[in-house]
Amino acid sequence: MKGIPLTGDFANGGVSFWYRQIGVPDRRAALPGSREYDVAIVGGGYTGLWTAYYLKKAQPDLRIAILEKEFAGFGASGRNGGWLSAEFAGSRQRHAKARGRQAMIDLQHAMFxxxxxxxxxxxxxxxxxxxxxxxxxxxxxxxxxxRRLREELKELRTWGYGEQDLRLMDRDEQRERIQVAGALEATYSPHCARIQPAKLAVGLARVVAELGVDIFEGTTVTEIRPRVAGGKASAVTSHGVVSAEYVIRATEGFTASIQGQHRQWLPMNSSMIVTEPLPADVWKHIGWEGRELLGDEAHAYIYAQRTSDDRIAIGGRGVPYRYGSRTDVRGATQAYTVALLWRMLVKLFPATADARIQHSWCGVLGVPRDWCSTVHLDHATGLGWAGGYVGSGVTTTNLAGRTLRDLVLRNDTELTALPWVGRQVRQWEPEPLRWAGVQVIYALFRAADRHENDRGTNTSLYARLGNLISGR
Incomplete structure (x- = not known):
């Protein structure tokens, strides 16, 4: 990583900066043997934690267990960019086909x-x-x-975004909010908050445990089985079998590790770096006093935040997919990816050129074949799931948790009528087609960004082809 300023204690890999900041939590005990519950949740990230939280709040006598391979919040929940955003993954048109256009508008308002x-x-x-x-x-x-920014704004106006939800900023407001080098135009939405992801995960796990939910860590689920002949559904683990009326799969990017789920959701890798705390003279050039979240309109897009201790954390796609649906090695990040993100940082904020990069990490998110998030519960089999957030999961997990609560309790509500409920899509292609396809898609997106940066005034044909192949 020649030429990139790194601190002496720079850690290339391991846990996220968010856990480095607060410390990795002590590991809870593993499942002590086979057990029975009313609800078993596979995965201790935001989806599983929110689902357990709302179920316990609604019906305190429910016996609920969370089964987690590592520790609660280990995965994307403790590694993400900290966007508590109303953005929702997937095509609005596809969701609208399920239950109508107004249902998709209702879904967007539910996200707000x-x-x-x-x-x-x-x-x-x-x-x-x-x-x-x-x-x-x-x-x-x-x-x-x-051009794409303006077209998207016009499109979103037809999907429930009013002027108060999303608007163009004039040049004075752009300069006042945040100085992004080369920015020609920008939009602003109030429906987003910065969070420290690991603090939310650890805090939510604490609350859920205090409510009486059993959180078993260091417990690998290898298979999820539907109920048979009036029996219970079950989760087969490394420490015994957990039987329950309902087993909820909340494994997002790690879904491929479960037997029979290898092609269900594609594990997409996303990487981040974080600077050292920046001094006042750097912030003088950047602004960012409102601590908004920041994204761009590139096809290989970035996401960034100004942290509570005045760093910049910025992320994007590095190596997006590993052959055979493998995931990262406990957050290790390639030197190439660190260099790429650093160049993006300095391009957007030239004043950070001498700022040292203090940490890098990566995480894995889940991508359905049609790129649309989903929540589902089958009362006949006792199996349910939520996920496929495609990187927009911090807020969506909360909506999923409340929706799963209503589905488990058999309550017909506004949430259970939303168009992402019950959505099922075909599986991803087998290898090597899956790996080759993702490589082609992201090569096209990178080519599109280069073309648009050099001379393009319209969305590049490379990007249009990439979207066509990907099925987005």
């Missing part, structure tokens, strides 16, 4: 409200997650991105 729901719960439960609701800025840094 979910941002505040998370904030309210953390306040009520005493979870300090460095939450600051400063909104979200999307910046366009070339003419093609600017």
């Amino acid at each position: 409200r979910a941002v505040d729901e998370v904030i309210d719960v953390t306040r009520e439960e005493g979870i300090d997650a460095d939450i600051h609701k400063g909104g979200l800025v999307h910046a366009a840094t070339n003419p093609a991105q600017r």
Whole structure:
């Protein structure tokens, strides 16, 4: 990584900076043997924790277990970019086909409200997650991105986004909010808050345990079995079998590790770096006093935040997919990816050129074949799941948890009527087609960004082809 300023204690890999900041939590005990519960949840990330939280709040006598291979919050929940955002993964048109256009608009409005729901719960439960609701800025840094930004804004107006939900900023407001080098135009939405992801995961796990949920860590689930002949569903683990009326799969990017689920969701890798705390003279050039979240309109996009201790954390796709649906080696990040993210950081904020990079890490997220998130429960088999958030999961997990609560309790509500409920899609192609396809898609996206940065005024044909192949 020649030429990149790194601190002497730089750690290339391992846990995320968020856990480095607060310390990795002590490991809870593993499952002590075969057990029976009312609800068993596979996966101790945000989805599993929120589902357990809302079920226990609604019906305190429910016996609930969470089964986690590592520790609660180990995966994407403790490694993400800290966007508590109302953005929702997948095609609105596809979701609308299920239950109509208004149902998709209702889903978007539910996401708006979910941002505040998370904030309210953390306040009520005493979870300090460095939450600051400063909104979200999307910046366009070339003419093609600017055209795409305007087209997306126009499109979103037809899907329930009012002027109060998303708007173009004038040049004065852009400069006042955040100085992004080369920004031609930007939008602002108030429906987003910065969080410290690991603090939210650890705090939520604490609250859930205090409510009486059994969280078993160091417990690998190898297979999930449906109920047969009136029996119970079950999760087969390394320490015994857990039987339950309902088994909820909440494994997101790690779903491929479960028997029979290898092609269900593609594990997509995303990487991050974080700077040292930046001095006041650097912030003078950047601004960012409102601590908004920041994204761009590139096809290989970035996401960034100003942390509570005045660092910049920035992420993007490095090596997006590993052959055979393998995941990262406990967060290890390639030198190439660190260099790429550093170049993006300095391009957007030239004043950071001498700032040292203090940590890098990566995580894995789940991608369905049609790129649309889903939540589902089958009362006949006793099996349910939620996920496929495609990187927009911090808020969506909360909505999923409340929806699974209503489905488990057999309550017909506004949430269970939303169009992502019950959505099922075909599996990903087998290898080597899956690996080859992802490589081609992201090569096309990178080529599209290069073309648009050099001379493009319209969205590149490379990107259009990449979207066509990917099925987005």
